[in-house]
Amino acid sequence: MAQRRARLLAVTTAAAVALTVAGTQSGAEAGGRGGHGPEPAARPTKVVVIVVDALSKEIVDRYDMRNVEALMKDGVDTPHGYLGHTGSVTVVTHNVVTTGASPKHMGWTTEGYRDVDGLLGAPGGLYITSNFGLAQMAPLQQAAGYPHLSDYLDDTGKVFTVSPKGYAAWGLSGPGSARTSTITFGSGPTCTNPDGTTTRYRQPTGWNVPAYFSTACGSRWLARRDTIYDTGQYPAQLYPATDNRYVVGADPAQQGGDVWATDAVLEVMEQEGDGWSGIFVSLPGVDKAAHMWGGVNDPEGATPGYDPMTHMRYATRTADAQVGRIMQALEDSGQLDDTLVVLTADHGSVAAGEGHFHGDVEPENDYGYYNWYYGSPANDVPYLRPQEALLPLIEGTDDGTGATNVGLSYSDSSLNVWLKDQSAAKVAEAAALMEDLPDVTAVWRRHGDHYDRVTPVRWDRMRGAEKRWFAAKAQELVDTQAADYGPDLVATLPDDTTYSVLGDHGGIQRASQQVPIVFAGANTSHKDLRAEVRSVDIMPTILRAMGIAPTRAMDGTAHELPTRKHRR
Structure with missing residues (x-):
C-alpha cells in the first residue's frame, strides 16, 4: 500500500x-447492487x-x-x-x-482604482490595487455587498x-x-x-x-x-x-x-x-x-x-x-x-512580438513598475518615469495648471487612464492622443454602465482570427470595467503587444482571455x-x-x- x-x-x-x-465513481456505479434504475448522485x-x-x-x-x-x-x-x-x-x-x-459591480476593475466614495481615504484618491491587503479590500468588498x-x-x-x-x-x-x-x-x-x-x-x-x-x-x-x-x-x-x-x-x-x-x-x-x-x-x-x-x-x-x-x-x-x-x-x-x-x-x-514591446528598459531591478504605472498613487511611491511610447499622452494633456491631466495610468496589454479633469473636452483631448499611441487598435470612453468606442478600429493592426475575436468580444470585455471607479479611457492593443514587460496580462487578447x-x-x-x-x-x-x-x-x-x- x-x-x-x-x-x-x-x-x-x-x-x-x-x-x-x-x-x-461510486462502488455501485462500478458494479454494485443495481436493479432499481438510475437516481441522482x-x-x-x-x-x-x-x-x-x-x-x-x-x-x-x-x-x-x-x-x-x-x-x-x-x-x-x-x-x-x-x-x-x-x-x-x-x-x-x-x-x-x-x-x-463582474468587475463593474465588485468594487475595483483593474490595477488602478479611483476612490469615488472615500472608502479608503479622501474621496477621489487614486490607488494601485495590487498593493491592497485585507484592510483595503474588505471595505470595497463590503460596500459592494x-x-x-x-x-x-x-x-x-x-x-x-x-x-x-x-x-x-x-x-x-x-x-x-x-x-x-x-x-x-x-x-x-x-x-x-x-x-x-x-x-x-x-x-x-x-x-x-x-x-x-x-x-x-x-x-x-x-x-x-x-x-x-x-x-x-x-x-x-x-x-x-x-x-x-x-x-x-x-x-x-x-x-x-x-x-x-x-x-x-x-x-x-x-x-x-x-x-x-x-x-x-x-x-x-x-x-x-x-x-x-x-x-x-x-x-x-x-x-x-x-x-x-x-x-x-x-x-x-x-x-x-x-x-x-x-x-x-x-x-x-x-x-x-x-x-x-x-x-x-x-x-x-x-507574449510581446518583435517590435511590439513598448516599455522602456533600464538596468534596474523592477523597472517594469515604471512601465506598468504612471502617477502618484495614494498607496505607493510616485511613478513619474513614463515609457517613451506613453509620453505623447502624458505631455500632451493639461489639467489647467500646466501639469499633465493624467492622474494615473496602468499599462500592460491594454492602456487604462484615470484623468484629473474628467470634463468631456478633456476626455476627448486625451482620447485623441491615445489613438495615435503605438499599436492602439481602438480607444474607448466610459459612459455610465458601458464604454463608447470613440475612434475607428485599426483592423490593419490585427490578423484574421484576431479580427473575428475583436468583433465578437471587444465591446463585451471592455464594458465589464464600466464603473465610476474604473478608468475613464481604455485603449485596446493587438495580440502580441505589451507596454510593460515582455509577458503580460490585462487586455482583450485571446492569449489573455x-x-x-x-x-x-x-x-x-x-x-x-x-x-x-x-x-x-x-x-x-x-x-x-x-x-x-x-x-x-x-x-x-x-x-x-x-x-x-x-x-x-
Missing part, C-alpha cells in the same frame, strides 16, 4: 490523473478551487501539462470558455471567481485560502469570518545558519492562520529571501524573482512557490480531516515566469547563466504536478466523491459544457451543483454540470 501511494503521489501522466478522476459538500495564475489554454498545450489536460478530458471541460472580463489581472479575477460579480463563496461554506465546515501572493489570497477568501483562514506570505525572521551567516525568510501570515503553520527558524513553512537566480538580467530584470515567494528554490526542506502552496493545502487536509468545506489555492509560479521571460517566447537554455527553476518549462511542469498532488490527496483521503474541484486561471499571458475552466471530482461526468462559460459563471455554477440558494443575485450564469448517474 505504501508503494502504491508513493507512486500515485508522483502523478506525472494523463493516465494517472485519469485514474484519480475515475475515483469519483448526492450533491458535493466540499469545494476545492485551484487557480493556476497566467495559465492560458495555449500554455497548457505548448508545455504538455498532462495532469491539467487529463482533468480537461475526464472532468467537465468548457472548450468555449473564456475569462470574460477586463482587467484580466490577478487582483480582479480571484475576487470574480468566488463572488460571481456581495457574499463570497466562503460565506456560504463556513456554516458546514472551515474554509481555507492559500496563496503566496497576498492580494490573490484576499480576493479569493473575502473579508474573513471566525471559520475562515487565509494563509499567505509576510516578512519573516532572520535566522542564523550553522556557519554563522544569517538568512532572511518569509513566513505564513494572514487571517486565522492555524498554529500548525510554524514560523520558527527551521520550519518547513519559511521561504528564503534574497535569491535572484538568473533573473537579474534583461528581460527578467524588469520584474525579477528576488526570493522564493514564487520560485520553488533549491532547498528541499523549505521549498517555496507552488510547492509551498500545495504543501500547505495538503497540511490543511491532513490536520483538519473532514472538518473543512472549502479550500481555495492560487499557484503563482507560471505567472512569475511568464512575466519575466515573455511567456511562450521564453528563451530557456539560451539565457546566460541559465537556471531552469525560474523559467516557463520548469514552472509549468511544477504547477502541473501540484494539480496532480491535490487530486491524489483528495482520492487518498476518500473525500473526492464529496468534493467539487474547479481548475481555472486568473488570466492568460500575452482563453483560459481553462474545468469542473471535476464529486459526481461530475466527462461530458463538456458547450456554453461560453466565463469566470463570473464559476461561483453560481458551484452553488447550483451544491444545491445552495444564493442570497444575492450574481452577474454570472449558473450552468448545470453534467453528472454521472448512480444506481441503487
Whole structure:
C-alpha cells in the first residue's frame, strides 16, 4: 500500500490523473447492487478551487501539462470558455471567481482604482490595487455587498485560502469570518545558519492562520529571501524573482512557490480531516515566469547563466504536478466523491512580438513598475518615469495648471487612464492622443454602465482570427470595467503587444482571455459544457451543483454540470 501511494503521489501522466478522476465513481456505479434504475448522485459538500495564475489554454498545450489536460478530458471541460472580463489581472479575477460579480459591480476593475466614495481615504484618491491587503479590500468588498463563496461554506465546515501572493489570497477568501483562514506570505525572521551567516525568510501570515503553520527558524513553512537566480538580467530584470515567494528554490526542506502552496493545502487536509468545506489555492509560479521571460517566447537554455527553476518549462511542469498532488490527496483521503474541484486561471499571458514591446528598459531591478504605472498613487511611491511610447499622452494633456491631466495610468496589454479633469473636452483631448499611441487598435470612453468606442478600429493592426475575436468580444470585455471607479479611457492593443514587460496580462487578447475552466471530482461526468462559460459563471455554477440558494443575485450564469448517474 505504501508503494502504491508513493507512486500515485508522483502523478506525472494523463493516465494517472485519469485514474484519480475515475475515483469519483461510486462502488455501485462500478458494479454494485443495481436493479432499481438510475437516481441522482448526492450533491458535493466540499469545494476545492485551484487557480493556476497566467495559465492560458495555449500554455497548457505548448508545455504538455498532462495532469491539467487529463482533468480537461475526464472532468467537465468548457472548450468555449473564456475569462470574460477586463482587467484580466490577478487582483480582479480571484475576487470574480468566488463572488460571481463582474468587475463593474465588485468594487475595483483593474490595477488602478479611483476612490469615488472615500472608502479608503479622501474621496477621489487614486490607488494601485495590487498593493491592497485585507484592510483595503474588505471595505470595497463590503460596500459592494456581495457574499463570497466562503460565506456560504463556513456554516458546514472551515474554509481555507492559500496563496503566496497576498492580494490573490484576499480576493479569493473575502473579508474573513471566525471559520475562515487565509494563509499567505509576510516578512519573516532572520535566522542564523550553522556557519554563522544569517538568512532572511518569509513566513505564513494572514487571517486565522492555524498554529500548525510554524514560523520558527527551521520550519518547513519559511521561504528564503534574497535569491535572484538568473533573473537579474534583461528581460527578467524588469520584474525579477528576488526570493522564493514564487520560485520553488533549491532547498528541499523549505521549498517555496507552488510547492509551498500545495504543501500547505495538503497540511490543511491532513490536520483538519473532514472538518473543512472549502479550500481555495492560487499557484503563482507560471505567472512569475511568464512575466519575466515573455511567456511562450521564453528563451530557456539560451539565457546566460541559465537556471531552469525560474523559467516557463520548469514552472509549468511544477504547477502541473501540484494539480496532480491535490487530486491524489483528495482520492487518498476518500473525500473526492464529496468534493467539487474547479481548475481555472486568473488570466492568460500575452507574449510581446518583435517590435511590439513598448516599455522602456533600464538596468534596474523592477523597472517594469515604471512601465506598468504612471502617477502618484495614494498607496505607493510616485511613478513619474513614463515609457517613451506613453509620453505623447502624458505631455500632451493639461489639467489647467500646466501639469499633465493624467492622474494615473496602468499599462500592460491594454492602456487604462484615470484623468484629473474628467470634463468631456478633456476626455476627448486625451482620447485623441491615445489613438495615435503605438499599436492602439481602438480607444474607448466610459459612459455610465458601458464604454463608447470613440475612434475607428485599426483592423490593419490585427490578423484574421484576431479580427473575428475583436468583433465578437471587444465591446463585451471592455464594458465589464464600466464603473465610476474604473478608468475613464481604455485603449485596446493587438495580440502580441505589451507596454510593460515582455509577458503580460490585462487586455482583450485571446492569449489573455482563453483560459481553462474545468469542473471535476464529486459526481461530475466527462461530458463538456458547450456554453461560453466565463469566470463570473464559476461561483453560481458551484452553488447550483451544491444545491445552495444564493442570497444575492450574481452577474454570472449558473450552468448545470453534467453528472454521472448512480444506481441503487
